[in-house]
Amino acid sequence: MKLKKRIPVIDQGDRLGFWGGKFGGNFVPETLKKPIEDLELQFNKLKSDKNFIKERDNHFKNWVGAPTRFIKLDNLTKHVGGAQIWSKVVSDANGGAHKIYNATVHCLLAKRSGKKVIIGDTGAGYAGKMLSMAAKKFGLKCKIFMGAKDIKRQQPNVKAMKKNGADVIPVYSGSQTLVDAVSECMRYWVANCDTTAMCVGSTVGPAIFVRICGWSTSQISRELKVQLINEFGEIPKKLKLYNCVGGGSSSFGFWNEFMDYNKKQVEFIGVEAGGPSKSKRHAAPLTYGSKIGILHGAAQYVNQNSDGQIEETESISAGLDYPGISPLHCFLKDVKRARYTAASDEEALKAYQIVTKYENLRPSLEPSHAFSVAIKEAKKFSKDTVVIINSCGDAYKDRGILEKKLGKKYVKSN
Amino acid sequence: MLNPISLAFKKAKDAKRPALLTYTVAGDSSKKQSLEILKAISNYADILEVGVPHNTPVADGGQIQTSSYRAIKNGIKMNDIFKIVSDFKKIKNSKPVIFMGYYNMIFQYGENNFLKKCKKSGVNGLIVVDLPWPENKIFSKKCKKNSINFIQLLSPTTSNKRLKSITKDAHDMIYYISMLSTTGGKLKVSPKKILANYNKIKKISPKKNCVIGFGITEKTISNFKNTDGLVVGSQICKEITRSLNNRQNPVINVSKMVSKLKKKIS
Ligand SMILES: Cc1ncc(COP(=O)(O)O)c(C=O)c1O
Numbered sequence: 001m002k003l004k005k006r007i008p009v010i011d012q013g014d015r016l017g018f019w020g021g022k023f024g025g026n027f028v029p030e031t032l033k034k035p036i037e038d039l040e041l042q043f044n045k046l047k048s049d050k051n052f053i054k055e056r057d058n059h060f061k062n063w064v065g066a067p068t069r070f071i072k073l074d075n076l077t078k079h080v081g082g083a084q085i086w087s088k089v090v091s092d093a094n095g096g097a098h099k100i101y102n103a104t105v106h107c108l109l110a111k112r113s114g115k116k117v118i119i120g121d122t123g124a125g126y127a128g129k130m131l132s133m134a135a136k137k138f139g140l141k142c143k144i145f146m147g148a149k150d151i152k153r154q155q156p157n158v159k160a161m162k163k164n165g166a167d168v169i170p171v172y173s174g175s176q177t178l179v180d181a182v183s184e185c186m187r188y189w190v191a192n193c194d195t196t197a198m199c200v201g202s203t204v205g206p207a208i209f210v211r212i213c214g215w216s217t218s219q220i221s222r223e224l225k226v227q228l229i230n231e232f233g234e235i236p237k238k239l240k241l242y243n244c245v246g247g248g249s250s251s252f253g254f255w256n257e258f259m260d261y262n263k264k265q266v267e268f269i270g271v272e273a274g275g276p277s278k279s280k281r282h283a284a285p286l287t288y289g290s291k292i293g294i295l296h297g298a299a300q301y302v303n304q305n306s307d308g309q310i311e312e313t314e315s316i317s318a319g320l321d322y323p324g325i326s327p328l329h330c331f332l333k334d335v336k337r338a339r340y341t342a343a344s345d346e347e348a349l350k351a352y353q354i355v356t357k358y359e360n361l362r363p364s365l366e367p368s369h370a371f372s373v374a375i376k377e378a379k380k381f382s383k384d385t386v387v388i389i390n391s392c393g394d395a396y397k398d399r400g401i402l403e404k405k406l407g408k409k410y411v412k413s414n
Numbered sequence: 415m416l417n418p419i420s421l422a423f424k425k426a427k428d429a430k431r432p433a434l435l436t437y438t439v440a441g442d443s444s445k446k447q448s449l450e451i452l453k454a455i456s457n458y459a460d461i462l463e464v465g466v467p468h469n470t471p472v473a474d475g476g477q478i479q480t481s482s483y484r485a486i487k488n489g490i491k492m493n494d495i496f497k498i499v500s501d502f503k504k505i506k507n508s509k510p511v512i513f514m515g516y517y518n519m520i521f522q523y524g525e526n527n528f529l530k531k532c533k534k535s536g537v538n539g540l541i542v543v544d545l546p547w548p549e550n551k552i553f554s555k556k557c558k559k560n561s562i563n564f565i566q567l568l569s570p571t572t573s574n575k576r577l578k579s580i581t582k583d584a585h586d587m588i589y590y591i592s593m594l595s596t597t598g599g600k601l602k603v604s605p606k607k608i609l610a611n612y613n614k615i616k617k618i619s620p621k622k623n624c625v626i627g628f629g630i631t632e633k634t635i636s637n638f639k640n641t642d643g644l645v646v647g648s649q650i651c652k653e654i655t656r657s658l659n660n661r662q663n664p665v666i667n668v669s670k671m672v673s674k675l676k677k678k679i680s
Contacts, residue, residue, distance in 0.1 A: 016548075027544040027545060027549070028546060031473075179470060190473055193594060194594055293518050295470060309468065
């Protein structure tokens with residue numbers, strides 16, 4: 001298994017859509033073969049079409065708001081003592097998270113193929129909120145599938161979806177979280193794929209969805225590369241990019257443009273959700289060595305029992321609460337290009353407290369996982385090391401959980 | 415000598431009716447009860463599809479999900495499912511049994527081990543919902559080597575080009591999905607249209623037995639008398655749920671239902 005240089009990772013899969021010969025693929029019902037093939041043909045053509053790229057860039061700039069800020073966290077750097085700590089504030093993007101990139105691209109594709117309805121899954125509610133925004137902008141009807149447990153814990157985003165005119169469909173099966181929402185969304189697509197486009201909310205699902213999502217979020221690293229050169233005149237000699245990993249769309253997008261650099265120069269650190277420290281349950285298949293299995297149409301490392309039933313996960317962060325992980329990250333792990341670790345619920349909350357104490361930044365619970373590990377490791381690094389954390393979501397959606405866990409002042413003071 | 419699946423089709427054809435295929439979930443609502451159900455309905459059904467329950471099914475509607483989650487909750491494991499089949503076969507050795515499930519269960523068991531175990535317990539065929547053509551080429555060859563029928567699926571979205579390639583690689587039986595739907599959906603396409611597609615398949619591949627599934631119920635089944643076979647699943651699963659909710663015996667109720675279904679196509 002080898003990572004190739006100068007070929008985008010999203011295009012390094014084989015004929016059947018497998019990265020490294022074993023991650024990804026298309027484990028789908030026969031009915032979906034045709035719509036998937038149609039989408040593949042469309043995307044393969046458009047991704048190098050100058051007009052399409054212009055259109056995308058135009059929406060990213062004028063609607064999403066590119067570039068998002070790249071800022072130094074001076075107070076946090078002083079407090080931690082060690083590496084310089086910076087953040088790419090992707091939560092600046094319209095809607096408050098990176099999910100806007102994938103949602104925008106999927107709506108552009110749906111529009112061009114003449115579809116009138118777009119459906120999507122959501123966990124934290126960001127993927128759903130962004131899809132509802134983009135659908136509204138581009139004149140598509142929108143249906144969002146969301147686990148009943150997540151509907152309860154991410155109310156601000158649910159309200160936003162409804163305000164944008166989306167149907168929010170609660171999913172009551174299984175653990176009532178993201179995994180069940182994705183299953184239900186795929187089932188709906190099986191029954192309606194002739195009229196309806198599907199957007200998968202992360203770099204997961206059948207191979208084409210992994211590719212479209214990775215292509216879309218790569219906007220993050222395209223911006224960062226320019227910002228780094230503006231700031232330092234070059235790509236720093238010791239650069240470390242920390243990102244939380246749920247399905248893996250923000251992290252992949254944060255890293256993509258730096259793929260060909262030696263990992264001694266640009267290191268990628270993915271932080272999965274370790275769950276409550278007292279619980280055996282987690283959402284960290286890469287960190288805890290889960291076996292390869294099939295989930296939502298793709299082969300990947302996934303939490304499962306010996307029979308192949310998918311296991312329930314547990315995490316304070318709805319966006320990371322997923323038993324599987326993108327085939328892209330399975331590949332990056334096995335070729336050793338990226339390193340993966342986990343932070344517990346408690347560690348993420350602690351990191352949230354530290355960041356909000358020292359900085360005027362309010363990362364949601366997902367990026368708080370990445371901050372936790374970055375803060376711990378930055379202590380040990382030299383001053384010329386540049387640590388960057390992707391602050392890919394805003395904590396507004398988590399106010400209910402934060403108030404319950406930390407008290408009112410952590411919600412109000414921010 | 416015909417394999418048991420082809421023989422079942424031949425017998426139905428001789429009786430001038432389609433073969434009746436039932437689908438029930440292994441372990442629903444318990445290991446013992448699902449075995450009892452198989453025994454009872456095998457008096458009327460020609461081929462038994464046994465669902466291997468999975469907890470993230472991407473193609474199943476509400477009724478089959480309910481049955482599957484119930485079976486999993488009651489602790490059913492892959493080895494129990496093999497045991498149910500071998501216990502059934504001890505009594506009805508000639509009745510063909512087909513597993514229907516998702517690939518991860520096979521993948522975790524190991525393809526070779528899985529097939530060995532199928533052979534040993536008397537499983538005659540496999541329907542793997544999420545292993546389409548051409549992804550299934552290698553595995554379907556392995557099945558053939560082990561005298562297990564790998565059953566290819568076709569759907570209304572299958573292009574003519576795919577149709578030809580898939581039927582060429584198909585074993586003795588093909589499964590046509592009647593409409594764009596998960597299992598358990600209401601028949602939203604006219605029987606005429608479904609039969610037109612069915613006849614198209616038969617024209618390309620006249621020798622292979624083609625069954626129609628999805629949306630087949632007591633209400634709709636008599637529209638399809640001139641076919642090789644018909645699959646009823648969700649309505650049976652729903653009947654199990656209904657019986658349990660009303661504290662009635664699902665074995666009796668389901669077997670009544672299957673007997674009625676058989677009458678409607680005889
Ligand atoms: C803010 C935020 N970060 C991270 C994630 C995790 O997803 P991914 O790993 O695809 O970025 C989510 C998912 O909902 C999210 O909302």
